[in-house]
Amino acid sequence: MTPSSVKRSRLQGFTLAEVVVSLALVSLLLVSLAQLLWSCTRYLTHTTLTTELQQSCVVATSRLVTELLESNGNSIRGDENNQRYCSFGSARNAAGEVTFDAAGELQWHSIVGYYVAQNGVDTALYRKEKNLDSPAPNPPAIPSGYNEAFWSNEPTAQRLVASRVYYVDVVSSTTVDVILGVKSHDGQFVVNIKTKLKARN
Numbered sequence: 001m002t003p004s005s006v007k008r009s010r011l012q013g014f015t016l017a018e019v020v021v022s023l024a025l026v027s028l029l030l031v032s033l034a035q036l037l038w039s040c041t042r043y044l045t046h047t048t049l050t051t052e053l054q055q056s057c058v059v060a061t062s063r064l065v066t067e068l069l070e071s072n073g074n075s076i077r078g079d080e081n082n083q084r085y086c087s088f089g090s091a092r093n094a095a096g097e098v099t100f101d102a103a104g105e106l107q108w109h110s111i112v113g114y115y116v117a118q119n120g121v122d123t124a125l126y127r128k129e130k131n132l133d134s135p136a137p138n139p140p141a142i143p144s145g146y147n148e149a150f151w152s153n154e155p156t157a158q159r160l161v162a163s164r165v166y167y168v169d170v171v172s173s174t175t176v177d178v179i180l181g182v183k184s185h186d187g188q189f190v191v192n193i194k195t196k197l198k199a200r201n
Contacts, residue, residue: 060162075139
């Protein structure tokens with residue numbers, strides 16, 4: 001081999017076939033990495049969203065159950081048809097205190113409503129309270145008109161309890177069943193909680 005032929009072979013480089021095979025291998029590697037990254041991102045999104053929904057559901061259920069425990073089974077009305085509201089009597093006054101009359105009997109001060117309403121692209125659970133004309137010695141009977149539309153239009157201040165709640169159902173008999181559901185705005189992720197309690201008063 002002459003020095004000139006050695007110099008020529010070093011300058012030839014890769015063949016077209018070698019380049020094509022290399023590009024194919026790199027492409028396969030990049031596609032695999034992209035699929036892995038997409039799967040990890042989807043899993044992280046799913047986990048984060050599910051955790052947020054669970055937290056929202058637990059917060060809403062906890063607040064509602066706390067108030068229902070202080071109510072009376074005969075003073076609770078749920079939405080049997082659409083699961084969009086519940087109304088119940090409360091023995092707490094505007095200051096959040098429980099009061100008793102001269103005979104030591106518990107006084108009832110208001111009717112509380114929890115209802116589902118639109119909140120941007122999602123729905124949410126709201127709370128409103130309507131004071132009775134005067135403290136009552138017995139748990140107030142909840143009128144059938146105290147429904148979702150009533151609470152939405154009631155001029156008292158509303159409080160956001162939890163976002164992404166799409167239904168709330170309260171069934172009162174000897175015990176009170178509370179069922180609450182939250183979901184993502186696209187409806188792909190849903191979390192439901194059901195609990196049972198006994199009103200104390």
